[in-house]
Structure formats: structure tokens, C-alpha cells
Amino acid sequence: MGYPVSRWKARSLMREAGVQVKHGRKYKVTTHSDHKQPVFENKLNRQFNVAAPNQVYVGDITYIWTREGWLYLAVVIDLFSRKVVGWSMSSRMKARLVCDALRMAIWQRQPQAGLIVHSDRGSQYASRGYRKLLEIHVFEGSMSRTGDCFDNAVAESFFGSLKQEQIHWCHYQTRFSAQQDVLQYISMFYNSHRLHSYLGYKSPNQYEVEIENIKKVA
Numbered sequence: 596m597g598y599p600v601s602r603w604k605a606r607s608l609m610r611e612a613g614v615q616v617k618h619g620r621k622y623k624v625t626t627h628s629d630h631k632q633p634v635f636e637n638k639l640n641r642q643f644n645v646a647a648p649n650q651v652y653v654g655d656i657t658y659i660w661t662r663e664g665w666l667y668l669a670v671v672i673d674l675f676s677r678k679v680v681g682w683s684m685s686s687r688m689k690a691r692l693v694c695d696a697l698r699m700a701i702w703q704r705q706p707q708a709g710l711i712v713h714s715d716r717g718s719q720y721a722s723r724g725y726r727k728l729l730e731i732h733v734f735e736g737s738m739s740r741t742g743d744c745f746d747n748a749v750a751e752s753f754f755g756s757l758k759q760e761q762i763h764w765c766h767y768q769t770r771f772s773a774q775q776d777v778l779q780y781i782s783m784f785y786n787s788h789r790l791h792s793y794l795g796y797k798s799p800n801q802y803e804v805e806i807e808n809i810k811k812v813a
Contacts, residue, residue, distance in 0.1 A: 635736035
């Protein structure tokens with residue numbers, strides 16, 4: 596709320612409220628950029644402030660541990676509102692994973708030709724199927740520089756929130772239970788209720804509705 600307090604004051608207030616800090620876990624590399632596929636230039640170039648919806652999407656992959664093994668999650672985020680507009684989950688980290696996430700975003704949002712779709716240089720995003728999907732819809736591919744996670748900071752930030760607020764504090768017996776938990780987090784909490792300082796402390800859905808209402812009045 597903007598009140599400056601020391602760490603000791605914060606500690607006493609947290610103790611009084613009965614809350615504890617959630618610590619992040621170690622990072623695991625999921626990007627394999629050592630491949631022979633062609634890559635796109637970095638057209639986004641860390642320009643994360645976008646003036647309108649469906650102009651720039653960013654995508655990335657992360658992992659979730661279950662007793663059945665790894666579950667991989669690919670997401671597509673609209674930079675305008677930070678809304679997750681597409682996602683896909685699978686036990687295998689193949690090109691279809693990222694293609695399905697982008698197809699969901701296309702189905703939900705119907706973006707026009709010229710959309711910039713940014714990602715890292717992982718083999719999934721450099722695959723023939725993914726590049727063909729961009730070509731069919733006349734989208735422009737963009738990729739981060741090698742080994743630079745800050746070029747895709749918004750997607751990394753989403754995964755950090757997902758894991759710190761949900762995933763790291765659950766013990767999933769099955770991939771299905773993890774999938775259901777992720778779906779609920781994205782659709783019922785993150786897009787609908789999670790507040791973002793970048794959006795003036797509004798949720799992605801609320802921000803998009805308010806901007807649309809302002810346009811109608813204007």
C-alpha cells in the first residue's frame with residue numbers, strides 16, 4: 596500500500612497475520628537451442644509495453660513434477676493485458692505442445708495477420724510445424740537471444756507466479772490432477788482475479804474490459 600516499513604516490522608506484521616513467505620525453487624533448463632533449425636530475429640527486443648490487444652504474443656514452456664513423471668506446460672500470453680490466451684499440456688515436450696497452445700490462442704482471440712509471436716530458441720519453436728503455423732496465419736516470428744531469459748521476461752514472470760503461488764506447494768499424484776490444478780489457476784484465478792501492478796492493479800480480464808469500455812465511450 597506504499598507504506599515504508601523495515602524488515603523487522605514486516606516480520607512482526609506477518610507473524611500477527613499468521614502468514615509466511617513462500618520461497619522459490621531452483622530453476623531447471625527446458626530450452627534446447629542447440630539445433631540445426633532456422634531461428635527468427637529478435638523483433639520484440641524487450642518492448643513489452645503494447646498499446647492494443649492481439650499485437651504481440653509471447654510463448655514459453657515449463658515443467659511440473661507429478662508421481663507419474665513430468666508434465667510440460669506451454670502458454671501463450673498477450674502482452675497488452677498479460678492474459679494467458681492459450682495453453683497446452685503434455686507428458687512429452689514436442690513441437691505439438693507449443694503448436695496446440697498457439698492454436699488455442701488463435702481460436703480464442705482471432706488475431707489478424709502481422710501478429711508478432713515471440714519465444715525462446717527452443718527446438719519446439721524452431722520446428723517445421725510451428726513455423727508452418729505462423730506462415731499460414733501470416734504471423735511474424737521472433738526469438739530471444741541465446742541464453743537470455745530476460746528477452747522473454749513476461750512469460751518467465753508468469754511461470755514464476757504459477758509455481759510460487761500454486762505448483763510448489765502441491766504434491767501431484769497424477770498428471771491429470773496437475774492439469775486440473777493448472778487449468779483452475781489460469782482460468783479461475785490468474786486471468787480473472789490476479790492483480791498486476793503493470794495494469795494498474797487490475798486483473799487481465801478486468802483490464803481488457805475497462806479498455807474496451809473506454810473505446811466504446813470515445
